Amino acid sequence: MILVYADHDRGELDPLALQVVSAARGLDADVHALIVGPNAEKCVDDLASAGVRTVHHGTNAAIDDYTPRANANAVITVMDRLEPRAVLAAGTPRGSEVLAHVASIKDLPLVTECSEIALTGSGTAEVTRARWGGNLLERSEVSADVLLATVQAHAFAVSEDAGDAQVEAFEVPVTDADLEVSIVERTGAAETGVGLAEAKVVISGGRGMDGPEAFGMLEELADILGGAVGCSRVVTAAGWRPHAEQVGQTGTKVAPDLYIAFGISGATQHIAGCKSAKTLIAVNTDGQAPIMTHADYAVVDNLHTLLPVLIEKARAAQGA
Amino acid sequence: MDICVCIKRYPSLGSAIMLTDDGMAIDTDKLGFTLSPHEECAVEAAVQLKEEHGGTVTLISMGPEGVEEQIREQFAIGADRAIWIRSDSTDIDPQAAAKAIGDAIEADETAFDLILLGSESADNANAQTGVRLAHRLGRPVATAIKGMTIADGVATCERAVGTMREVYRVRLPAVVTVKDGLNIPRYPSVPGRIKARKKPIDEVTGDLDAPSIQLMGLTAPIRESKGAQDLGAGDEAADALVDVMKQIGVLS
Numbered sequence: 001m002i003l004v005y006a007d008h009d010r011g012e013l014d015p016l017a018l019q020v021v022s023a024a025r026g027l028d029a030d031v032h033a034l035i036v037g038p039n040a041e042k043c044v045d046d047l048a049s050a051g052v053r054t055v056h057h058g059t060n061a062a063i064d065d066y067t068p069r070a071n072a073n074a075v076i077t078v079m080d081r082l083e084p085r086a087v088l089a090a091g092t093p094r095g096s097e098v099l100a101h102v103a104s105i106k107d108l109p110l111v112t113e114c115s116e117i118a119l120t121g122s123g124t125a126e127v128t129r130a131r132w133g134g135n136l137l138e139r140s141e142v143s144a145d146v147l148l149a150t151v152q153a154h155a156f157a158v159s160e161d162a163g164d165a166q167v168e169a170f171e172v173p174v175t176d177a178d179l180e181v182s183i184v185e186r187t188g189a190a191e192t193g194v195g196l197a198e199a200k201v202v203i204s205g206g207r208g209m210d211g212p213e214a215f216g217m218l219e220e221l222a223d224i225l226g227g228a229v230g231c232s233r234v235v236t237a238a239g240w241r242p243h244a245e246q247v248g249q250t251g252t253k254v255a256p257d258l259y260i261a262f263g264i265s266g267a268t269q270h271i272a273g274c275k276s277a278k279t280l281i282a283v284n285t286d287g288q289a290p291i292m293t294h295a296d297y298a299v300v301d302n303l304h305t306l307l308p309v310l311i312e313k314a315r316a317a318q319g320a
Numbered sequence: 321m322d323i324c325v326c327i328k329r330y331p332s333l334g335s336a337i338m339l340t341d342d343g344m345a346i347d348t349d350k351l352g353f354t355l356s357p358h359e360e361c362a363v364e365a366a367v368q369l370k371e372e373h374g375g376t377v378t379l380i381s382m383g384p385e386g387v388e389e390q391i392r393e394q395f396a397i398g399a400d401r402a403i404w405i406r407s408d409s410t411d412i413d414p415q416a417a418a419k420a421i422g423d424a425i426e427a428d429e430t431a432f433d434l435i436l437l438g439s440e441s442a443d444n445a446n447a448q449t450g451v452r453l454a455h456r457l458g459r460p461v462a463t464a465i466k467g468m469t470i471a472d473g474v475a476t477c478e479r480a481v482g483t484m485r486e487v488y489r490v491r492l493p494a495v496v497t498v499k500d501g502l503n504i505p506r507y508p509s510v511p512g513r514i515k516a517r518k519k520p521i522d523e524v525t526g527d528l529d530a531p532s533i534q535l536m537g538l539t540a541p542i543r544e545s546k547g548a549q550d551l552g553a554g555d556e557a558a559d560a561l562v563d564v565m566k567q568i569g570v571l572s
Binding site for chain 2: 009066068091093096097099100101103104105107108109110111112113126130131132133135136137138139140141142143144150177180181182183184185186187188195197200201224225226227233236237239243244246249250251257258265266267268269271278279280281282290292293294295296297298299300301305306309310313314317318
């Protein structure tokens with residue numbers, strides 16, 4: 001049996017949980033899911049549609065919102081009772097956090113960001129996982145009675161398998177210390193750059209922008225194309241743009257239909273964030289810049305003179 | 321307030337990754353070294369807290385000889401001293417790393433109020449050493465934090481999730497793992513660099529457990545050029561770009 005930790009926010013299932021179910025079904029047909037806390041029952045139907053036939057629902061009157069250590073206790077309760085061969089979660093901050101607590105308490109290894117998982121024998125598994133933000137792939141062998149792994153986003157496609165799931169409710173054991181760290185409040189979008197991760201068009205600028213001023217032109221072009229503005233790490237480190245707009249390994253990973261990189265050299269840190277773009281256009285004065293090897297279209301020109309012309313022509317085409 | 325920041329030495333990759341002939345490591349022969357953005361933000365946060373509340377900033381780093389370079393760089397930013405856990409490599413199993421760091425922290429004279437780490441390493445991204453360390457030390461932990469204020473012995477921590485921010489409150493002493501974007505790290509000043517030369521590094525030997533995750537090999541996806549189509553320059557390029565935009569369907 002494989003256990004999936006399915007995260008939810010106040011009853012809204014993390015869509016990546018269904019990809020994790022897919023990964024789990026690749027290992028064993030018998031997939032159970034675990035949900036914790038109030039409102040989690042709203043997730044049962046979605047989990048069932050992806051092929052989960054047993055959903056464990058852990059509750060405790062003291063758990064009213066996401067509480068990492070209590071959720072880890074819930075995982076451990078099910079693990080101890082049913083001895084799954086593996087416990088999987090999404091490679092999100094919460095998925096990683098809950099399994100890291102489980103791994104710490106049970107003194108087990110935890111492999112993160114897996115794109116391939118194979119159970120190779122009793123107590124061994126082989127995984128392929130991302131290093132350097134996906135610029136490098138690692139193959140590893142893990143020795144553990146229970147494999148703990150997080151799954152890379154979009155590495156496994158959701159597969160439908162309609163049916164009903166049986167819900168088994170249980171009480172999660174918690175101490176005061178387990179409840180100490182939990183969500184106490186939510187605040188709204190504190191930063192600009194909202195929607196960058198989902199944007200169909202991303203217009204990005206790097207060191208070649210020469211300062212914050214020229215980003216006004218990127219905003220104009222993004223407006224015309226209904227896209228979002230992004231930037232490289234050099235730009236956020238210099239304080240030209242907010243960190244929420246950073247595309248890269250330590251920023252946001254994007255997968256738009258069109259990505260235009262203005263004055264970006266193409267360091268691995270940046271490529272990790274934009275390599276999933278369907279079409280990449282690089283505009284750079286240096287035709288030999290590394291970004292050119294990732295580009296579908298190249299313009300070797302000064303962005304400061306090109307942008308005003310491009311904006312005018314794009315606006316004219318949009319209006320036509 | 322006494323703060324400890326865990327930092328790691330990484331090769332500065334630039335734009336291409338070369339592997340060693342056995343495919344088990346990155347060939348670092350021609351590379352410089354650096355910290356990850358997450359850790360630079362962790363040190364900056366610690367130095368800001370020291371400036372605001374007083375106290376000390378201690379760095380901990382594991383690895384062979386070269387780690388001193390990254391330690392001195394962060395001394396120049398304002399950290400006061402360092403603990404160097406000597407080990408053969410910086411590529412350490414997270415279970416073993418958390419145990420060795422925990423041992424070093426417990427053995428140290430300073431009772432740290434706050435221990436900061438990056439939310440995940442730039443190279444291996446195991447995203448668990450901070451949590452393991454917190455359990456090892458019996459302290460609460462908040463992870464992947466992009467905003468932090470400290471008052472009355474409590475760290476108020478914000479985690480960015482989509483367009484929202486989740487707020488956690490963690491009573492000190494605690495462990496917090498942070499992300500790039502927490503602040504904008506300062507550049508070292510010339511006086512900072514001069515002072516950095518004399519700050520003390522205490523060397524300790526790490527007692528490393530055998531890893532339960534065995535590396536079988538690394539692959540760098542082949543970076544053959546996509547053969548970018550050259551669209552020229554100036555007006556001609558602008559026209560061609562508009563055509564491409566229409567073709568993709570982002571411009572009507």
